[in-house]
Amino acid sequence: MRAGRREWVALGVLILPLLLVSMDVSVLYFTVPFISQDLAPTSTEQLWILDIYGFVLAGFLITMGALGDRIGRRRLLLIGAFGFGVASAFAAYASSAPMLIGARALLGVAGATLMPSTLALIRNMFHDDKQRSTAVAIWTAAMTSGVALGSVLSGVLVEHFWWGSVFLINIPAMVLLLVLAPFLLPEYRNMAAGRFDLGSGVLSIAAVLPMIWGIKEIAAHGFGPYRAGAIVAGLALAVVFVQRQRRRPFPMLDLAVLRRPAFAGSVLVSLLATFAIVGFAMYTTQFLQLVLGMSPLEGALWSLAPTVAVGGAAPLAVRLVQAGVDRALVIGGGFGLAAVGFLVLSLLRPDSGLWVLLTGAGIYAAGLVVVMSIATELVVGTVPPERAGSSSALVETSSEFGGALGIAVLGSIGTAVFRARLDGVAPDAARETLSGALVAAGQMPGAAGAELVAAARSAFVAGLDVVAWAGVGLMVVAAVIAVTLLRGISLPKPDEAPAPVGVEEQGAR
Structure with a gap:
């Protein structure tokens, strides 16, 4: 119908x-x-x-x-x-x-x-x-x-x-x-x-919250026993939750759904996509504001430019699938396109024009939206209608985890490079973040302050370049995973039969 x-x-x-x-x-x-x-x-x-x-x-x-x-x-x-x-x-x-x-x-x-x-x-x-x-x-x-x-x-x-x-x-x-x-x-x-x-509901909340908190805290403040302990505690509760579902x-949560390659593979590629798109977003905003010197509102407006490419990416992916292209190849192609975008971003230098950033960001965002669109369609199309709510929630939860992990991992990589580049060049307070370095530079006499600004921006872009190359590698691996796990998978035929026994379906009033 x-x-x-x-x-x-x-x-x-x-x-x-x-x-x-x-x-x-x-x-x-x-x-x-x-x-x-x-x-x-x-x-x-x-x-x-x-x-x-x-x-x-x-x-x-x-x-x-x-x-x-x-x-x-x-x-x-x-x-x-x-x-x-x-x-x-x-x-x-x-x-x-x-x-x-x-x-x-x-x-x-x-x-x-x-x-x-x-x-x-x-x-x-x-x-x-x-x-x-x-x-x-x-x-x-x-x-x-x-x-x-x-x-x-x-x-x-x-x-x-x-x-x-x-x-x-x-x-x-x-x-x-x-x-x-x-x-x-x-x-x-x-x-x-x-x-x-209710018991499973409490367990699911108790498992997810400490893991998300621990990951984000490690991204913001570095590794610590309490933060690592929160992640371990969340994982332990997740195991208890799964065992309860089996009984x-x-x-x-229907664990049988997770054993379906289409569903499990789609959840995984969604996690990898949000890992990359959320994890790199902080570098885009900081480059606009702290390297190019834009105001927050000006930077936010320019950050919308890549959404032009995003707007056309999802419909294009749908047309390719409707034309008979294997969904795994479309998802793999989306990851490949994202890899090209990260490759462009690896060319950024402190004096690069705005167009380099916007081009790279637009390409990788478009590729990852292709991935997320088709992966979400697979999730929605492969689960039974009566399980659509809990299954949709699971893929959205995996996306939240992907974003938190992206911030933690990619943020840590960039910060490590930033600190290493400023070692022996800047005071400790200026080696934590680019914004901290710029504040410290403002308190120094003219020439010394200008030198610190130049060094800090160069160190930040060096970290961004390393993260962009990490993004290239991750996207290539993700493309291989997508093609391996999802190739040949098709959605079931449209269900035009009456609602299954035990399911209540009503039209709008």
């Missing part, structure tokens, strides 16, 4: 919460000075204000995906939309740092109800293979564009309004979703899934 106009309009409704959830990851980037002035957070509170949203979002994805399969995906989407709107209001008018941290945590919980529900409902609305591929490509483009748009929107709003305005924009969008969703979106729930397993008659 092919989707009609109602389903495509409904897709637009689904994209709205997805875009806002993605934007809230980066929407505070330019608000930190204003929040510091109004709420006077400590350094620890400031870090939690920025990070708590992503931590909670990642931790609750699997739990909320499984909950949606049981109580209804549209119902969970509406609950999440209401919660996201309320939490946005609390965040906008927070009168203290702890209150803002709490509101951001609630936003993370609500966001975790929205993301897997949107992707799972696409599985229910689009049964035709070609139409579903297009819908997933649109979903992927919206998710990846949201993070970039969030930082730009943040810069624009704080120039004209107070910092809380970055949260208030969520409210009318959530109201619109609450009004339209009951009329446009179908309801779907798995009646045979059994009662919600449960109605598991939260």
Whole structure:
């Protein structure tokens, strides 16, 4: 059964919460000075204000995906939309740092109800293979564009309004979703899934949160026993979670799905793609602001330029698949294109023109969006409809892990090169970060300060070059993995039969 106009309009409704959830990851980037002035957070509170949203979002994805399969995906989407709107209001008018941290945590919980529900409902609305591929490509483009748009929107709003305005924009969008969703979106729930397993939900959250926290803390502050211990504790709890799923008659996560090459391979390549795209993003922004000397807003606007290539990448990937090209070859080609982009970025020098950065970033981002689009389509198309919620949540959780690992690993590589290049050239305080070196240079007399600036920028770009070459190698390996694991895999024929026994499926009212 092919989707009609109602389903495509409904897709637009689904994209709205997805875009806002993605934007809230980066929407505070330019608000930190204003929040510091109004709420006077400590350094620890400031870090939690920025990070708590992503931590909670990642931790609750699997739990909320499984909950949606049981109580209804549209119902969970509406609950999440209401919660996201309320939490946005609390965040906008927070009168203290702890209150803002709490509101951001609630936003993370609500966001975790929205993301897997949107992707799972696409599985229910689009049964035709070609139409579903297009819908997933649109979903992927919206998710990846949201993070970039969030930082730009943040810069624009704080120039004209107070910092809380970055949260208030969520409210009318959530109201619109609450009004339209009951009329446009179908309801779907798995009646045979059994009662919600609260113990498994707690275990999944307890496993993911410490691992994400440990990885991000190591990226920010280096290796330490507490940070490593958090990762080990999370892994141990993950093992307990898996063992519990094996024993449960109605598991939260169907382990049989993980044994399918199409699903497991797609989760792996999605992780590798987000590892590269998130891990390198910090180098792009720092090059624009600290090497080329752009203002934060100017740098954010220029960082949107590569999204032009991204916008055309996902539809092109869909056309190639629809023309009969093996999905494994399309994914491998996407990784190959990303390798070319990283190769261009390895040519960057402190005096390189802006075009070198934008060209390289545009090429690698386009290649990785191709990968993420087709991998997500494979995940959605290969799992049974009744498992779409929890399975979608698993691939989104793997993407969160990929991003955290990318920041930790690629950030550590660049930092090591930066420090080595400045060893014996700059004081210890200037060898931590490029921004720290520029601050230290500003406190030195003219010639000495200028020399430190030049040395620090050269050291930073040397680290960027090494990271770019690491990206080239990783993308080549990822291409080989994708072709090996996914070659010849095709999606099952569209299921036009009535809903399986034990599954309740309702159209929009």
